[in-house]
Amino acid sequence: MRTLTVDAADLAYGDAAPVLRGVTAEARPGELLAVTGTSGAGKSTLLNAMAGLLVPRSGAVSVDGVPLVNRDHAVGLGVVLVPQDNGLAAILTAVENVAVAVLATGGTSAEARRYSTEMLASLGLSGQTDQLVDELSGGQQQRTAIARGLALRGAVLLADEVTSELDAANRQRVLELLRGEAARGAVVVLATHDPEAAALCDRELHLADGMASWVRG
Template structure:
């Protein structure tokens, strides 16, 4: 399942400001994330964690500042995808009319992955998250925790250069939380940038570094070594 990215990515955020109407979600955020590391983004609900990840994914348009991958601006979602930026969204974003396996497989086929390779990747990541026997189940037949693991599997299957995971363990018990954290670590080990938003202090402790958002402002809790 592990396959090193063609080139390790470098993510840089400078002076990022994102506002929704009169509400400022991010205010002057600076951030660097490097290949081979897991970076945790923590903070209270409403602090801007999800907004930061969506800005990194090119889906939240900044009012000011820049997001770059390898020095190239990420102006929109298409530009982010072209730079190899993938996201596991909070709420999973799965298609309920599809099976677990189809939710992982179809995005791969849509991006041009050959059918045989896509099938192998899909089966491998479903096994990795402990859902090898559940691939034929419709999403609506799965528990919240199982759905979350399908979303993680879909993110892993893409083999992104930058993987953004928004609360990827929020619905999981201890065993499956550790399983998912180990898989995110494996993504970093293969050379990806991994940025994880989390409310879970134990999950944050397992990351290489931690930054905290509060009212849209970012502080460094622990720098990656």
């Protein structure tokens, strides 16, 4: 089990002014951490830093005390990111997108097909397994991206606005699966502007005016 730590991090893109300043937070195994804030508050910026995509201008983001230096390094430490734009391969079907992740973790082709089909079914996508990504609605794409992220079985799972296009029933399905990841000992961080989704998490870090503060922590 790993711990994800953000220590006095200033997060900025290029030479621009920092989007977030002095962020300090810890995401622990076995619980759901919500990162909240209005659009533009820096939720995706913080998750990008947690995923190794953005190196802090000052301070550090670490997994078990090891500062992340880039995305490849983060992947090697078991950090999985489900991005806001879903990141799915448009030339693949829903089930193929998930199966690729299973294969990447050492599963066989048969295991990949079986797991992918079961995971998509658990997210209400039994009828969409063989549809191309472009044939899926925004909410269906979000759920497919979650299925792929779960298939990677990461030590850290970062989910960026993955419930934004979902109705209440599908939001509940996703949150239950994220809770399952936490139950197996993963660190789970959910960036969301949805107060109902945030309320179902164990702790909440709120971003506003370039700063981070604990609402529940």
